[in-house]
Amino acid sequence: MNITLKDGSQKQYEAGISVLEVAKDLSEGLARNACCGLINGERVDLRTTLNEDCNLEILTFNDQDGKWAFRHTAAHMLAQAVKRLYPDVKLAIGPAIEDGFYYDFDRDKAFTEEEFAAIEAEMKKIAKEKLPIERFELPREEAIKLMEEAGEPYKVELINDLPEGEVISFYRQGEFVDLCAGPHLMSTKPVEAVKLLSAAGAYWKGSEKNKMLSRIYATAFTKKSELNEHLEKLEEAKKRDHRKLGRELELFTILDEGPGFPFFLPKGMELRNTLINYWREIHKKAGYKEISTPIILNKDLWLTSGHWDHYRENMYTTVIDEMDYAIKPMNCPGGMLVYKTKMRSYRDLPLRMGELGLVHRHELSGALHGLMRVRNFTQDDAHIFMLPEQIKDEIKGVVRLIDEVYKAFGFKYKVEVSTRPEDSMGSDEAWETATEALIEALTDMGYDYKINEGDGAFYGPKIDFKLEDCLGRTWQCGTIQLDFQLPERFELEYIGADGEKHRPVMIHRVVLGSIERFIGVITEHFAGAFPTWLAPVQVKVLPISEKYHAYAAKVQDALEEAGLRVERDERAEKIGYKIREARMERVPYILVVGAQEEEEGKVAVRSRENGEEGQMDLQAFIQRITEEVQTKYNYLVGKQA
Known part of the structure; x- marks a missing residue:
């Protein structure tokens, strides 16, 4: 009986030998540390006996x-x-x-x-x-x-x-x-x-x-x-818990009146809008057109898309004018309807349509978790309609975009390919073509990837991107799904170079996953100390007494005129107390102003990164922080708090 080991070498044994006995033959140390075996990819006991030729791995605690x-x-x-x-x-x-x-x-x-x-x-x-x-x-x-x-x-x-x-x-x-x-x-x-x-x-x-x-x-x-x-690490994770920091930094809240439905507070909206502006900027550069589709659409649409049959238990439904409607759990069916608003030509393709669409999904109350698992969220969706020969290039384009964003925030990531699930629609041939296209694109780009058997969407296989944060935890955010099914079900068409009607292929993809969840992830990743470009409050101005309120206001006006997000603390508290509070709020820059600063047109600068930096001319400080924000300095070089 031939046993092929992990390194490709082969050993011969009599039938009936156990996995543990093979481990002992290879190394006593390996046998002591062995936890289980892998026979032809299937996880088995060490006590399992081998009776025919096979591939065998001996797994220790170092293996997942x-x-x-x-x-x-x-x-x-x-x-x-x-x-x-x-x-x-x-x-x-x-x-x-x-x-x-x-x-x-x-x-x-x-x-x-x-x-x-x-x-x-x-x-x-x-x-x-x-x-x-x-x-x-x-x-x-x-x-x-x-x-x-x-x-x-x-x-x-x-x-x-x-x-x-x-x-x-x-x-x-x-x-x-x-x-x-x-x-x-x-x-x-x-x-x-x-x-x-x-x-x-x-x-x-x-x-x-x-x-x-x-x-x-x-x-x-x-x-x-x-x-x-x-x-x-768990203790550090508790300190970084986005639910705790969300309260302390006044970013968001979830109330008893809406379990799983987050409320964003003013500072949270500053963070959210900055993130959305960044999303719009990179997508415009990548050739996407932004659309918006309705939150509620009728049952006929969801029957056509397949969601009514395959996803209904996760959908919220209602009745309007004696007709069944559903609140959308996904943006894609609306994107189909936008495509169909006019006849397309092959010259129009690829057509990249992005949408920041609010979706609702019914999650069990026990599964809800801050912003990480909610019942309504904004998906940064996009749907790309293309010719069959454009598939590989478009997948590569999406992978490059996702890579750019994740590296910009300092994230490492792993890639997984999820294949056809049991509850799916479409032909074997279409699924095989779609899956091969995803794998070929990743292979061409030199990516290592893991196969997740049977974990694809019901309409197509997908590539999932698992972010790794500063604590080594992984988060599912970006995904690319190749779909031959919905264009067929919605009868999407384009006029080809031959003058005939043809069916386009489409990609569903998200980069951030959902705005809410991504905010939760980066809140924990940065421990609430967001890069200056992203921070809800970039500068806090602290007058040392009431006498300097007027100058503090003048400083704030100058900073806001430069497009910066500023707060002024005029409370009748000692300056040391106000500085400590501003530091607890993770504000990137604190400016203290008093008699000397007012007289010389300066500010005393304290930065989150360097601590007390001394006096600086106000205009010089404005130029410094404006350049930092404009180049997104902190996150582009991967700095974290």
Whole structure:
């Protein structure tokens, strides 16, 4: 039996050897650190036996799939600890997630953080017990009986939901047994560095029609030092939380009268409008024409687009003049109608139409999160209508535009290609052509990319751009979707060079993703200390006493005449107090004015970057900050607070 390893080398083994035994043959150190295996791309247990030629990778905690197996084991240990301490609790599900894991429990009352210490201690005890982990399978009837006798109704329901013929597997560690597909570690021993992070409510199966369960979020690492480093990052993330900074900096708020519907305050609107002006500037340069389409359109449109059949549960609907209407969850159908307002020629293509369109999507209340997950948001959409031979060049143009914007804000990013989902429309041939076009464009441009099988939109494959912020967290923002379906459904046409009618191809794309979410991301990325060009207040003028209010007003007028965003603090407070407050507001520049400044036409400059800089001629300061803003200096060179 030939086994092809990750480096391309081949080794021969007798059939029946386990993944762990192969790891031991390769290296004792590798075997000690192994978490799971990958056989022909499928994640498997170390205890899995090999019986035929295959490709094999041995995965450690350094691999994402290795982390997944490690933390999935930790989730079972969490459930085991909870059952030991609170035997009446019922088990739901407990998957690994990015940077950690969670487990959902049915309990009369929610878990409190005060209970976390006891649960953590029990988990560490389970690790010290070095419990071997065993996998076993049962026929459906026996599996149901086992979970019924254990008093686990949620597990019974999960088994009943499995399709006929599905393998029903369990994992046992000591007295604890859980329904699970795996994979898991070989024992509980390696999982010593654990931390319970928070408790939250979660609906069973994610449906608000079901019972609310108690969810515990946690994380686990192989080393205490790695756990501590991660916890420090989480503490830093709390300081940067855009919801906290949004309140402190008076950018936005979300009120009980509109859960998931953000209110932007004056300073937030300054930030938002500056971002939108930048968006308009780069899109005009890239040859886009801006349009605006209605928020509410009738059912017939959404039937034609496919949203009524494929997306209705996420849409808000209403009745007008005895006809069904929907508030748009996406801008694209309106863009189709704009295209159809007149007959197009091949000479008109590519046609790039951009729209800052307000869309509404129904999100579960438990999923709402500040500006990151809302029920209404402004998508910086664009739709590009083109000839088939223009596809690759247009995709490349969008990739270049997205790259320019992300680098301008100092973001690194990764690229993923998402392929056809199960719930989709269109022919296999169209999907294959579309997917190949996306991959070829990325390959031509030298991009590394990951394939996300089955994660495309229902009308076409897509390229997703995952931003990485200064804490190493990733955010889904930009996307490019190639679509052969909607032009067909809306019967879009153009007159070709041959004088005949043809069907255009289209691209859906966003750069920022949504204005609201992007503001949330950059608020956390910059910790509220926005680059000068973007800051809601760029300069704060502080007179040292009432005697110099008139000069402070004169300074403010001169700055505003130069197009700068300025505030003046004339409160009867000590100057030191006013300076500290202005610093807390992350204002890029503070100007203090008193007798000497008024007499000499100067200002005492304090900058966020350099601290106290001393006196400067007012006109010289205006020239300096104006040049900084005009060239977008701070973000173009990637500086952060």
